[in-house]
Amino acid sequence: MWYRSASFILDKQEQQRKDAAESRPLSLVSTAMTENPGANVSMYYETRAAHHGVVTSDWLAQAQAAVAGNADDAAVENNASGGEEKGKKFSVVDEFNNWRKQPELAEAVAAIRALASVIRSSQAKTMMELEIELKKASDSLKSWDTTSISLTAGCDIFMRYVTRTSALDREDFGSAKSRLLERAEKFGEISYKARRIIAMLSQDFIFDGCTILVHGFSRVVLEALRTAAENKKLFRVLCTEGRPDRSGLRVSNELAKLDVPVKLLIDSAVAYSMDEVDMVLVGADGVVESGGIINMMGTYQIALVAKAMNKPMYVAAESYKFARLYPLDQKDMAPALRPIDFGVPIPSKVEVERSARDYTPPQYLTLLFTDLGVLTPSVVSDELIQLYL
Amino acid sequence: MVRHQCACKILQPTNTSPDTIAGGGCFDAEETGRKTIGGCMKDSGEDRCSGKGRCGNCGGKTAGTFGPCVLSQLSQSGVEMKGWTESKFLLSCNKNPLCWVTELHHPGEGGKTAGGNSANTTKSAKPAPQKKDNSSVAASERKGGDRQTDKDRKKDVPHPRMQFDDENRVEKAKKRSVVKQAEARNRVELFRHLPQYEHGARLTDLESKFFQLGPVHPAVYKVGFRYLTGDISGGNARCIAMLQAFQESIKDYSTPPEKTLIRDLTSKINCYVSFLIECRPLSISMGNAIRFLKRRITSLPLNLSESEAITSLVSDIDRFINEKIILADNVIVKHAVTKIRDGDVLLTYASSSAVEMLLLHAHELGKRFRVVIVDSRPKLEGKMLLRRLVGKGISCTYTHINAVSYVMHEVTRVFLGASSVLANGTVYSRVGTACVAMVAHQFRVPVLICCEAYKFHERVQLDSICCNELGDAEMVSRVTGREDINSLDGWTSSENLQPLNLLYDATPSDYVSMIITDYGMIPPTSVPVIVREYGREYLLI
Numbered sequence: 001m002w003y004r005s006a007s008f009i010l011d012k013q014e015q016q017r018k019d020a021a022e023s024r025p026l027s028l029v030s031t032a033m034t035e036n037p038g039a040n041v042s043m044y045y046e047t048r049a050a051h052h053g054v055v056t057s058d059w060l061a062q063a064q065a066a067v068a069g070n071a072d073d074a075a076v077e078n079n080a081s082g083g084e085e086k087g088k089k090f091s092v093v094d095e096f097n098n099w100r101k102q103p104e105l106a107e108a109v110a111a112i113r114a115l116a117s118v119i120r121s122s123q124a125k126t127m128m129e130l131e132i133e134l135k136k137a138s139d140s141l142k143s144w145d146t147t148s149i150s151l152t153a154g155c156d157i158f159m160r161y162v163t164r165t166s167a168l169d170r171e172d173f174g175s176a177k178s179r180l181l182e183r184a185e186k187f188g189e190i191s192y193k194a195r196r197i198i199a200m201l202s203q204d205f206i207f208d209g210c211t212i213l214v215h216g217f218s219r220v221v222l223e224a225l226r227t228a229a230e231n232k233k234l235f236r237v238l239c240t241e242g243r244p245d246r247s248g249l250r251v252s253n254e255l256a257k258l259d260v261p262v263k264l265l266i267d268s269a270v271a272y273s274m275d276e277v278d279m280v281l282v283g284a285d286g287v288v289e290s291g292g293i294i295n296m297m298g299t300y301q302i303a304l305v306a307k308a309m310n311k312p313m314y315v316a317a318e319s320y321k322f323a324r325l326y327p328l329d330q331k332d333m334a335p336a337l338r339p340i341d342f343g344v345p346i347p348s349k350v351e352v353e354r355s356a357r358d359y360t361p362p363q364y365l366t367l368l369f370t371d372l373g374v375l376t377p378s379v380v381s382d383e384l385i386q387l388y389l
Numbered sequence: 390m391v392r393h394q395c396a397c398k399i400l401q402p403t404n405t406s407p408d409t410i411a412g413g414g415c416f417d418a419e420e421t422g423r424k425t426i427g428g429c430m431k432d433s434g435e436d437r438c439s440g441k442g443r444c445g446n447c448g449g450k451t452a453g454t455f456g457p458c459v460l461s462q463l464s465q466s467g468v469e470m471k472g473w474t475e476s477k478f479l480l481s482c483n484k485n486p487l488c489w490v491t492e493l494h495h496p497g498e499g500g501k502t503a504g505g506n507s508a509n510t511t512k513s514a515k516p517a518p519q520k521k522d523n524s525s526v527a528a529s530e531r532k533g534g535d536r537q538t539d540k541d542r543k544k545d546v547p548h549p550r551m552q553f554d555d556e557n558r559v560e561k562a563k564k565r566s567v568v569k570q571a572e573a574r575n576r577v578e579l580f581r582h583l584p585q586y587e588h589g590a591r592l593t594d595l596e597s598k599f600f601q602l603g604p605v606h607p608a609v610y611k612v613g614f615r616y617l618t619g620d621i622s623g624g625n626a627r628c629i630a631m632l633q634a635f636q637e638s639i640k641d642y643s644t645p646p647e648k649t650l651i652r653d654l655t656s657k658i659n660c661y662v663s664f665l666i667e668c669r670p671l672s673i674s675m676g677n678a679i680r681f682l683k684r685r686i687t688s689l690p691l692n693l694s695e696s697e698a699i700t701s702l703v704s705d706i707d708r709f710i711n712e713k714i715i716l717a718d719n720v721i722v723k724h725a726v727t728k729i730r731d732g733d734v735l736l737t738y739a740s741s742s743a744v745e746m747l748l749l750h751a752h753e754l755g756k757r758f759r760v761v762i763v764d765s766r767p768k769l770e771g772k773m774l775l776r777r778l779v780g781k782g783i784s785c786t787y788t789h790i791n792a793v794s795y796v797m798h799e800v801t802r803v804f805l806g807a808s809s810v811l812a813n814g815t816v817y818s819r820v821g822t823a824c825v826a827m828v829a830h831q832f833r834v835p836v837l838i839c840c841e842a843y844k845f846h847e848r849v850q851l852d853s854i855c856c857n858e859l860g861d862a863e864m865v866s867r868v869t870g871r872e873d874i875n876s877l878d879g880w881t882s883s884e885n886l887q888p889l890n891l892l893y894d895a896t897p898s899d900y901v902s903m904i905i906t907d908y909g910m911i912p913p914t915s916v917p918v919i920v921r922e923y924g925r926e927y928l929l930i
Contacts, residue, residue: 290903290912326910328728328802328835328902362912378914385918389908 043145092118092137093144104219108154108320109191111141115158116184119177127176131163147336149286149294153323154191160387161187194318194371195220199227202281202316202369206235210278213270213306214239216296217247218283220316222254224369225281229258236261238273240298244340247296267298271305280306284317288325289384291362291377293317294333297355303364312366319370322384327359554581575862575880575887584670585859606638609661613668622770624674624808624844625714625742631665631675635682636706644695654686670858673809673817674844681709681843709843717841717907718743722750725804725839725905733758733801736834738790738825740770741806743839745777748804752783759783761800765790765821767864767890790821794828803829807840812920813849814898814913816840820891823853826900835902838913842906845920853894860890 092114099110118137124130138155145151162183202224206212214221214237228235237255241264242248248264255262265273280302284293293299293315306313327333337354346352362377372383553559576585605613612634615621621630638661644650662679665671671679685705689698721743729735729751735758737744748760760783764771775787788796803825809817816822816838829836850856865888866877880886898913908919 289910291914324909326903326912328837332728378912381912381915382918385908385911385915385922389922 043147093140096141096144106150106191106195106219106318107148108150108318109188111151111154112158112184112188112191112320114141115155116181116188119162119181119184122177126173130177130180134159134162147334149323149325150321153286154320156324157320157322157387158184158187190371191318191320194320195223197371198316198318198369199224201374202314203228203231203233205279205314205369206233208234211236211238211276213237213273213277213280213302213311214251215280215282215299215302216240216242217245217250218316220283220318221281222251224316225255225260226258229255229260236263238263238265238277240264240270240302241266242296242298243267244338245296267301270302274305274309274311277306277311280311280313282313282315284315284321285357286323286325287315287317287321287368287380288323288327288359289381290326291365291368291380292327293360293365294325294327294357295360297358300330300358300360300364303360307364313364314367314369315365316369319372319383322380322387324384324388330359333357333359552582553584575884577887577889579854580857580859580889580891582855583857583859585862604657604660605664606634606641606661608634608637609664613665616665616669622768623740623742624672624806625718625841627672628674628678629710629714632678632682632706632710635661636703639699639702639706642699650695650698651686651689651691655683658683658686673846673848674841677843677846678709682706713843713907714841717843718746720907721839721841721905722747724910725837726751726754726756728802728837728905729756729758731757734761734799735759736761736763736793736797736800736803736825736829737774738763738771738803738805738822739765739768739819740774741804741839743841744804744806745774747839748778748783749781752781759785761786761788761796763788763790763793763796763821763825766868767860768819770819790824793825794831797828797832797834800829800832800834803834803836805836805838807838807844808893809844809846810838810840810904810913810916811850811895812845812847812917814901814904814916815850816896816898816901816904816913817850817856817893818896820853820894823894823896823900826896830900836900838901838904840904840906842908842919842923845906845916847917847920847924850895853891857894858892860892862888862890865890 095117096110096114099105099113100107102110115134115137118134119130122130122133124133138159142152142155162180165179165183198220206224206228212225212235214225225237237251237260239248239251239255239262242251252262252264282293282295282299282302284295286294288294295315303313325333336356338356340352340354365377368375368377368380612621612630615630616627621627635658638657639654642654642657644653658679662671665675682702682705685702689701693701725747729747733756735748737748737760751758760778762771762775762778762785764775764787766789771787775785778785786796805816805818805822805826807816807818807822811817816826818838826836848856862880866880868874877886877888880888901913903910904913904916906919908923911919
């Protein structure tokens with residue numbers, strides 16, 4: 001819109017001329033790095049890409065078993081070392097990374113578990129100290145990856161949930177700490193089980209003979225579809241290719257194993273196939289205060305097409321993903337960039353849109369399936385206000 | 390004060406002329422077999438029929454509260470009421486002098502009323518505000534029998550406003566009003582339910598009455614005067630001015646003998662409020678502030694001495710102004726500047742104090758943006774905003790509302806202020822706001838409303854007609870500075886011409902992207918959540 005105003009075009013040209021003048025000596029270096037100028041690549045999406053390489057569920061199971069063993073050992077080690085050396089060696093980020101390696105575990109749940117273990121292994125003697133320690137751990141986790149919304153939201157909600165108890169007024173520090181730990185572990189349990197709950201809730205919406213359009217690789221959505229297949233429902237799935245992550249390939253792999261008829265579409269074929277679709281089901285990286293969602297690039301497009309053709313759009317998201325953000329438009333969020341491989345070299349003058357995610361406003365979403373129940377988008381703000389204020 | 394006998398037999402009648410009936414009380418359900426009228430409304434200071442039959446003061450059996458409904462009640466019970474009119478209302482057991490007296494008069498006896506003396510005028514001034522800004526008495530007429538004395542519930546439910554197209558009540562209100570108004574000529578039919586008076590005569594009238602307005606404190610008088618002339622305008626400014634005037638009057642307050650502070654002060658505040666309403670109808674922010682003040686007064690512990698109570702109230706008012714208005718504005722500005730990016734073109738309409746603070750703060754933070762100010766006749770409030778912004782060095786564009794769709798294509802954000810935000814997310818603001826929001830929505834430009842939380846109201850309004858304010862029609866017909874445009878001179882003599890000067894309009898929630906309050910940035914669907922969670926809080930602080 002505003003690019004059309006003459007004053008801005010002039011300003012921009014001015015700016016470009018200045019930049020060109022300053023960066024001329026660096027241009028040689030930059031041409032070498034045209035393909036992946038990944039200076040500010042989002043770790044979150046890197047991780048997902050690593051997980052989504054070419055992986056089968058058998059591999060997954062093995063990896064999980066292996067990592068579980070590792071995690072236990074690592075946890076034991078950490079605790080032991082913490083006990084010996086006054087807890088200074090305990091690094092919450094290490095703990096977090098251990099948990100995170102399990103591909104089935106959501107990042108936020110890993111963070112919550114890590115923070116719970118911070119409480120467990122804390123050497124603090126007073127409540128104030130413990131809270132400060134928790135706050136520091138939470139901050140370090142958040143700063144490890146600033147672009148991941150569910151991580152930030154999960155940490156914030158954990159802090160609110162754990163510290164918002166009257167148990168803290170008790171004088172005995174030991175009992176207060178154990179109460180905190182109890183709440184933390186309960187929250188970890190709830191978050192872990194959230195996927196099951198969402199899968200159960202979404203069963204009512206998947207009817208026999210329906211066609212579901214899926215975008216992006218969401219473990220929650222997969223769980224829901226897996227449950228439906230186990231309940232012997234007859235349905236068909238169309239999944240988008242999901243470039244550049246190739247998430248669609250993974251989804252189709254998984255679904256093929258479950259004997260669910262699945263059809264792969266390229267991203268551009270969504271509108272073409274929207275006629276035969278009964279509903280769209282996506283996950284979310286984050287749910288924002290307006291009730292909209294932030295999800296993999298392409299979700300907004302699909303939402304627009306679905307709205308234009310009157311198809312319901314359902315989002316499956318756990319409640320710890322509710323974040324206190326409120327984007328007004330696509331560019332109003334912190335950028336999360338990731339490298340895009342076109343397969344052929346591209347000249348340096350050509351800009352590439354490398355954002356990994358987009359924002360879908362709430363008016364395009366029909367319902368949210370969360371572990372709090374099946375909600376309309378306007379309830380998100382209600383929940384956030386009750387929690388935060 | 391004429392005393393009549395109340396059935397609790399505390400007082401003996403001093404004047405038992407056969408021409409007057411002591412209203413009230415004795416109509417116990419067992420005795421007469423019909424619903425009692427009664428329930429002294431001492432706490433709420435209202436004059437509604439409550440139907441309970443217990444004096445709220447002494448708990449004795451009878452205190453009758455009458456409004457005009459007593460006529461229908463008595464006539465239903467078979468008492469011959471033809472020809473009787475009521476002159477005052479509120480009867481209850483006079484054990485406590487705050488319960489009032491009602492008389493019914495036979496018109497045959499002429500001016501033999503307990504009224505007609507100065508004591509009566511003060512009393513009549515007080516019921517008038519209660520009627521105007523509290524209940525619609527017509528509603529209570531019908532429901533007189535079954536209204537409960539659930540005072541809290543009544544306080545919470547917003548009272549329907551006085552409808553000015555009901556002839557009876559307009560007449561009665563006129564008799565009781567402090568300021569005599571001359572009704573405007575050539576009134577628009579659609580807006581007959583709103584008050585419209587001729588602005589010209591009011592000022593001189595008010596001036597001449599200054600020394601006769603006994604019950605009105607000079608500070609309140611001054612504020613009312615300034616409202617009338619339009620010196621103070623804008624939700625926050627009016628609210629702060631009113632609260633400070635009340636503060637002055639409370640500081641000068643001293644309880645008269647034989648009265649309790651709570652009830653007397655409440656009735657005084659009601660009197661001031663009625664005066665202010667007659668100068669200019671209340672804005673919703675002022676209404677909320679008055680509710681807060683009344684709640685604080687009634688919740689004063691009874692054992693406080695007068696000076697303690699006064700200092701407590703004065704400090705409460707200070708705290709309200711500070712927390713709910715001044716600090717709230719700071720929080721709003723802090724949240725809202727995060728939504729302004731370098732290179733933005735911001736549009737604002739008329740003049741809102743919150744938006745002005747926001748723009749100045751963003752400029753201080755060094756953000757590069759420019760502002761488009763849209764203005765409209767007849768108030769042309771945007772000019773003052775323009776002057777202040779340009780004075781600080783912000784590059785501004787100034788245009789009339791006719792051109793809003795012309796400039797909207799280059800705008801990135803629209804910031805608007807609000808007089809109030811209603812429970813369904815509708816924004817009630819200066820007339821023209823809805824227009825700007827609609828055009829912005831069409832151009833897919835986000836619309837952000839900056840509004841403090843104390844302005845939220847649980848009312849729901851679907852259009853701009855049922856509740857609005859009519860300004861001076863003369864200002865529409867005349868263009869200041871352009872004396873050569875005089876085609877509308879003499880509009881008063883033309884029957885076919887009815888100028889309309891609306892002051893507010895309602896913007897539907899679909900056009901609003903986000904509301905920025907001191908509780909954070911919320912979507913318009915969450916306004917009732919804030920009202921629900923924090924409505925108690927600010928009333929009780």
